[in-house]
Amino acid sequence: MISVPISSALVAAPPCNPVQHLDKCSSMAEVKQLHSQIIRLGLSSDNDVMGRAIKFCALSKSGDLVYAYQLFDKMPHPDAFIYNILIRGYLQCHLARECLILYLRMLKGSVLPNNFTFPSLVRACCINDWVEEGRQIHAHVVKFGFLNDGFSQNNLLYMYVSFGSLEEARRVFDKMLQRDVVSWTTLISGYSQLGLVNDAYEVFRSMPNRNSGAWNAMIAAYVEHNHFHEAFGLFNEMRTENIELDKYVIASMLSGCTKLGALEQGKWIHGYVNKNGIEMDTKLATTIIDMYCKCGWLEKAIEVFIGLPSKGISTWNCMIGGLAIHGRGEVAIEVFKNMEKEMIAPDNITFLNVLSACAHSGLVETGRHYFKHMTEVHGLEPRMEHYGCMVDLLGRAGLLEEAKNIVEEEMPMEADARVLGALVGACKIHGNIELGEKFGKRLIELDPDNSGRYVLLANLYATAGKWDDVVKIRRLMNDRGVKKAPGLSVIEMEGMISEFVAGERDHPESREIYSKLDEMLEKIKSVGYVPNTDIEEEEKEKPLNHHSEKLAIAFGLLKTKPGQTIRISKNLRVCRDCHQASKLISKAFDREIIVRDRNRFHHFRNGQCSCNDFW
DNA sequence: CTAGGGTTAG
Structure with missing residues (x-):
């Protein structure tokens, strides 16, 4: 935005009274112009006048904090207002030390802090978890x-919440003379951040009055x-009230819809935004795009994206990232190129998504190119996650030696569980037992509470027919009391969400579902489906043909009209057998089946999957 | 001049 008329007018004909105009400045040039007026009028030591100038420099988006400090530094007796403004300016720039130093200078200069002073100082202590300093400010x-x-x-309350110190937060809360809705809300999110959702709810229900916040x-x-x-439930309660x-x-x-994969609910909410004129800022638009991507309606996400007048990073x-999980790597790269064309500086997450897009689509050379590009052109040092993506990319493509090399040689840091997970996953896909065993064992020790790590190594052994080792890993997991996450598939139809757990029979229509399942399996057996019984998969305890995903598909076939797309989202990765079965079902029943698994989307159509069996 | 609540990989 260029505000030519006003500023050029000011520059051409400076006003007689700069004080009135300081509050309406929109650029540093104007402030500097007015500053020279102020000097000529002999007002450069006037706190009221200079306070306004410093306010613009320190707080405005087009301000200049360094200049603000220079103005302040020449003041013989800056008042509390000026100190407060400047501290707030430093806070906005996350310069915590400078905030506290200014406060000390304030005290040294015998300027009494007021009610505006402490909120900023308290927040400054939150930036780097300065617990001791925070307690002193509290004093x-x-x-x-x-x-x-x-x-x-309220800011002290927030500070202790951000330190994760709920006892101290609670003490502040209990001692407060008047608690307002902000105090209660801060406490709710405090309990939530510590995982104490029930305590949060108790606070919520005890509130004397509640606003949307x-x-x-x-x-x-x-x-x-x-x-x-x-x-x-709460959302519906809000609506009825x-x-x-x-x-x-x-x-x-x-x-919530995004996490659940609840497309119908998400669509309804998007419609609500449009109907009720809810302000569509960049963040909200991003949330909507993310929802459509992760709930499987990629085309709609693209439509919303293209229609946006302004986009944030x-x-x-x-x-x-959305294109990446749908296996549309080439398009993702095109979008990235457009981003560069529009001079939006990509960040770490951009490259994470670009590399992930390459990994999901098998674009090895492109991935290598962008891995270099991020440092050479954009000056971004690759982080752990980027190396993880490269390991994933190379590993999936079968370049296991290179992937191993990244882990052992190239990475400047010690590989974490996620990076090793990518490597071991690749070893499993390509049946490299030696490498998989070596890193799989390391992976389990690195992340011993995660059931998926044990399952991965057990599956690797199973593919090699090493059943003794499979049993050993199983036993290790049981001995350590690590519980497997049960396989869970969710299907949403007409806004109703149905969940299926492998082998469950307590659904009200259980009988119909199982008979549909039998019909389904018979039909695909006649076109060549062979249950993949010699592979140990994640839901092994339950019979293969009762995996949650197959139950959900059977339910979907039962409940939707012919030709309608079946959408399922599940919490684990699709197992090989379900993947094969889904392909055949899509052809035998002439249905498009879209499955979101833990990592990505599978669009099954006419006997094929969009992932090209590459997941 | 001040506080709480929203998006970003695998």
């Missing part, structure tokens, strides 16, 4: 008599911890 809040200042107290904090807490039923659904609530609910990142 000053008491000493200077701000025990009943809501802003200071409070409702949203609770909904966000449920979504964060995957309690979707409760989140949707006619509480305003603002963009934050909408965003939290969209995030996360919007681009989301779109690239």
Whole structure:
């Protein structure tokens, strides 16, 4: 935005009274122009006048914090207002040390801090988890008599929450003279951040009055911890009680839909945004795009993306990541090129998504190119995750030696469980037992509570027919008390969400579902389906043909009209047998089946899968 | 001049 008329007018004909105009400045050039006026009028030591100038320099988006400091530094007796403004400026730039140094200077200069001073100082202590400094500032809040200042107290509450110190947060809360909706809400998210969702709910229910923010904090807490039923319950309660659904609530609910894979609900919420004129800012638009991508409606995500008048970096990142999980690597690269064309500087996440797009589509050379490109052209040092993507990319493509080399030689840091997971996963795909065993064992010790790590190595042994070793790993896992996540598939039809666990029979229509399942399996057996019985997969305890995914597909065939797309989302990766079965079902029943697994999408259509059996 | 609640890989 260029504000030519106003600023050029000012430059051409400076106003007689700069004080009035300082509050309406929109550029540093104007401020500097007015500053020279101020000097000529002999007002350069006037706190009221200079305070306005410093305010613009320190806080405005087009300001200049260094200049603000220079102005401040020439003041003989800066007042509390000026100190507060400057501290806030440093806070906005995450310069915590500078905030505290200014505060010390304030005290040294015998300027009394006021109610505006402490919120910023408290927040400064949050930036780098300065617990000791935070407690000292807390002592000053008491000493200077701000025990009943809501802003200071709420910020202290927030500070202890951000330290993860709920006892201290609670103590502040309990001692507060008047608690407002912000205090309660802060406490709710505090409990949520520590995983204490039930305590959060108790706080929520004890609140004397709740606004949308409070409702949203609770909904966000449920979504964060995957309690979707409760989140949707609160959302419906909000609607029946006619509480305003603002963009934050909408965003939290969209995030819940995204995690669940609930496309119908997500669509409804998107429709609600359009119908009710909810302000569509960049973040909300990004949330919507992410929802459509991860709920399997890629085309709609692209439509929303293209229709956006302004995009943030996360919007681009989301779109690239969305294309990646749908196996549309080439398109993802095109989007990335457009991003560069529009001079948007890519960040770490951009390259993570670009590399992941290459990995999912088998674009080895492109991946190598962008891995170099990120450092050479954009000056971004690859992080652990980027090396992880490269290991994934090379490993899936069968270049196991190169992948191993990254882990052992190229990476400047010690590979974490995720990187090793990618390597061992590749070893499993390509049946490299020696390498897989070596790193698989290391992986288990690195991440001993994660059932998936044991299952991966057991599966690797199973593919090699090493059944003794399979048993050994199983036993190790049981001895350590590590529980496997049960396979869970979700299917949503007409807004109703049905969940299936492998082998379950307590669904009200269980009988019909199992008979449809039998019919389904018979039909694909006649076109060559052979159950893949010699592979140990994640849901082995249950019979292969009762995997949650097959139950969900049977239910989908039972409940949808011929030709309608069946959409399923599941919490684990698709097993080889279900993958093969799904391909054949898509052909035998002439249905498109879209499955979202833990990592990516599979579009089954006419006996083929969009992943090209490459997952 | 001040506080709480929303998006980003595998």
